[in-house]
Amino acid sequence: MDAQTLKQQIAEAHQKSQGDEGYWLGMTAFRYGFPLLEMHRSLWEWHVDTSAPTHLGAINEIHHTPRRAEPKDTYFVTPIVDAPYSRTFVDLSAGAVILSVPPVTDRYFTVQLLDMYTNSFGYVGTRLGDTVGGDYLLTGPGWRGTVPEGITRVLTAPTPTLCLLARVTILDDDVAAAVALQKQIALRPADPATPKPDPTTNPPALNWREKDGDPLDFYRALADCLSASPPPAADAGVLGLLARIGVAPHRPFDPEALHPAALDGLRRAIADGLHDLYADMPFAGPSRNGWVMVDVDTIGDWGTDYFSRLEIAQIGLLANSAKEAYYIGAILDGDGNPLSGEHRYEIRFGPDDFPPVDAFWSVTMYLNPQGFLVENPIGRYHLGSLTKDLVYGADGSLTLYLQRENPGPGKEANWLPTTEAGVLFRLILRQYLPTADILTGRYAPPAVVRVDG
Structure with a gap:
């Protein structure tokens, strides 16, 4: 084998290894990051994009749907029909927020709190005996303020922004009775002087889902979302892998720093990840x-x-x-x-x-x-x-x-x-x-x- 042939084979092997590694790391990024991007996309559509059919209005204000879910409701998949929804995202970066709930003694209710990684970290409701009504303090990570008087419980979010989803069940088809209770679930800042949060500071995480979008926008959005919603310490291992393709908190994704074959692998990973997600994965398991x-x-x-x-x-x-x-x-x-x-x-x-x-x-x-x-x-x-x-x-x-x-x-x-x-x-x-x-x-x-x- 002459030197030129050997050099060519080495180059081809290197290109293949770059493409294979890019694909594997891209699939890792997709599987890890998709839920986080979906949460940020939902925040943007609920509270920023007034043209979105799922738009609600201001962040940090609970928005009540005074009826059962219907086929036209596409704000998220598989909605419940047993209870009208109340929902919002809550930005805690400027200060704590008080959640008020009414007495609910005749039916099941729950207020679910999720971080931006879709962990349900806290609840208020029937299961925990919260049937007499009261005020609950919602705080962000590292909060060190003073708990106001009359607070029943403090719930600390792992991320600076959380998602709130409340359900009050409908009994005997009496939707109005459930809605009357639903509308009494409310939020207010713990300190009235707290400035209103600006939801546009959150990354939209939208472009990569567009029909003609660049698959590399997924990685750009993931880096932005990791910065806005700092990941838990337990994710250090996977974050180390993502750093190899330039996806990391507080560092813009730079495709120019990667080998062209690696970029091809990253693009293929997004296409295959979406295909697997919608074609093969739903209800996988025993x-x-x-x-x-x-x-x-x-x-x-x-x-x-x-x-x-x-x-x-x-x-x-x-x-x-x-x-x-x-x-x-x-x-x-x-x-x-x-x-x-x-x-x-x-x-x-x-x-x-x-x-x-x-x-x-x-x-x-x-x-x-x-x-x-x-x-x-x-x-x-x-x-x-x-x-x-x-x-x-x-x-x-x-x-x-x-x-x-x-x-x-x-x-x-x-x-x-x-x-x-x-x-x-x-x-x-x-x-x-x-x-x-x-x-x-x-x-x-x-x-x-x-x-x-």
Whole structure:
């Protein structure tokens, strides 16, 4: 082998290694960073971009939706229908904020607090005995102020900005009663002199999702978001890997510093990451009776389980911790076939088969993979323990009918309309305040059974 050939082979091997390493590190960045970017994108759309269909208004003010979720609501995927939402992002960089909640004694309610890495770090609500109403102090990392008088509890966010999501359940279809309580959940600065926060100081994390956008914008946005939302110490290992491609807090991403083959690998990683996320990953994991179970020890408190955090960010960005609510999903029937609108299905809960919960349970229908509610002629998107007028069997059993057409007299009350023929759907079984039987895996719901042959 002459020297020129050897030199060429070495150059080709180097280029391949650069491309392979760029791809691997790019996939690592995508799996780690996607949930963080989705949180910052949501903040921007809720509080900055007035043209966004999901725009709410001012940051640090709770925005109440005075109705159940509907198919037109796309502010996040797999919305709950059992309760109207109240939501906002809260910027704590200028000072602490007081959360006020009313007495809620006749129904389940929760105020969920998430950091920008989608960890549910704090709650106020029924589970914690917060039924008499009160004030709660929300503080950012490193806060050293004085706790005002009358504060029930201090909740410290791991990141300077948090997301607040409140749910007050609807009983007996009385939406107005739930809304009246919902509107009493409010925020105010602990110090009235605190200046109003400017949400435009948060990175938008938008460009990389545009149809004709540059995939490298993902890495630019990730570096910006890491600066705005400092990562936890436990992430030091993965941050060391990301630094090898120039993604780090307080350092703009510079593609000019990387080998062209590495940049090609980074671009391929974003394309493949998105494909895997929307085509292959939803509801990956062990299943029982066709329902995919998630890890009760990590959901909502992710630690370094970045893969699970990524998966849940796609199917339910603002997931609760399992002790508050345990969600499981189905995209397949009990025989392993995709759920689709041209077929008829049943879910039969025997007298002893109902989810063992201390609050409520419900089954909700969504488009698959989009995760939005399914439009249907009767405006019904879920059924569950809070649903009025369900028809139970003489033995106490309950059969839910999942199909596009009305199942007929005697069954309509238990009918959950599906998608059109050929359109896939998914189901989410919500189990609020799950008991030990659920959290330890002793309970599994009945399968979704196809009944049209």
